[in-house]
Amino acid sequence: MARLTRRDVTGGLAAGSALALGGCGDVLSRPLFSSDTHSSDYPTVAAVREMGRLLEERSDGRLSVRIYSGGQLGSERDTLELTVFGGLDMNRVNLAPLNAFAPETVVLSLPFVFESEGHMRRAIDGAPGRAVLDALEPHGLIGLCFYDSGARSFYNTRRPIRTPDDMRGLKIRVQNSDLYVSLVEALGANATPMDFSEVYQGLMQGVIDGAENNWPSYETTRHFETARFFSVTGHVMAPEVLVMSARRWHALSDTDKALVRTCARDSVPYMRALWDARVEGARERIIASGVEVNEVDNIADFAERMAPVWERFITTPAQRRILEDIRNMVAGNA
Numbered sequence: 001m002a003r004l005t006r007r008d009v010t011g012g013l014a015a016g017s018a019l020a021l022g023g024c025g026d027v028l029s030r031p032l033f034s035s036d037t038h039s040s041d042y043p044t045v046a047a048v049r050e051m052g053r054l055l056e057e058r059s060d061g062r063l064s065v066r067i068y069s070g071g072q073l074g075s076e077r078d079t080l081e082l083t084v085f086g087g088l089d090m091n092r093v094n095l096a097p098l099n100a101f102a103p104e105t106v107v108l109s110l111p112f113v114f115e116s117e118g119h120m121r122r123a124i125d126g127a128p129g130r131a132v133l134d135a136l137e138p139h140g141l142i143g144l145c146f147y148d149s150g151a152r153s154f155y156n157t158r159r160p161i162r163t164p165d166d167m168r169g170l171k172i173r174v175q176n177s178d179l180y181v182s183l184v185e186a187l188g189a190n191a192t193p194m195d196f197s198e199v200y201q202g203l204m205q206g207v208i209d210g211a212e213n214n215w216p217s218y219e220t221t222r223h224f225e226t227a228r229f230f231s232v233t234g235h236v237m238a239p240e241v242l243v244m245s246a247r248r249w250h251a252l253s254d255t256d257k258a259l260v261r262t263c264a265r266d267s268v269p270y271m272r273a274l275w276d277a278r279v280e281g282a283r284e285r286i287i288a289s290g291v292e293v294n295e296v297d298n299i300a301d302f303a304e305r306m307a308p309v310w311e312r313f314i315t316t317p318a319q320r321r322i323l324e325d326i327r328n329m330v331a332g333n334a
Contacts, residue, residue, distance in 0.1 A: 090144075101139050108123075153232050159229060
């Protein structure tokens, strides 16, 4: 695959209207450039590849996607900035870098906001998900769809976590996120923000006692080799999101906008099938390796400690409406 540099994509800004052919910009003169920090075989990358296939097929070759995976264009924060300013057409990103300017995205990242994977998928496929995607447009981004990012659980080197009290005093690595710091501290552990690439060494050297992530990440990073206790809390099920630059979006005809949305939406079941198979395979291999895996005694005991976290991060009427819609889905009212 050809490599695209930051200079290549930022140079696209100078091209301006040259990116479109015809007075209304019905046809792009090149593929849509899309970035992903995940590796080329990751389910989100495969899903965008499938979206591109559908787009090319349904537009008779007028529209297509070229993916630059593996962080070729930089971190998610770097590529997100490029996307907002129109130097990059599409981007698969985590919700965390969106939290600062689109508070609605925080709702989907709340601990224990979803009661199950099915609940999460109903919410992001329904009105709550649409509200979050729509909230991105004033900030220069068009939200196309959500992709699964798995249920995150705790793992550590010292003991099984069965109750919140078992977390007391543990040094737990978290993302550089105020929300994750608050989550871990509310459970009585010591939150330690750390770059993901440093976690394995941190576990080996005792700098941290544990971390939290999904099954595939726990396996592929080989964290299971030293952190031999995996406790299934499923405390966060925040999805990832595929966004498009509003500048590129507005260069499309209405017909092509609808086509892009439809192809993005149709890539979601494809991604979920790949993701579910990946999770199950990782889980089976982890258990076979001898890791001690346990369910918690009562998940409600963990969720109840999140009240101050929710209160701190849910502050706007728009956030509260989305949260209420999500909770109503559990009650069967939506």
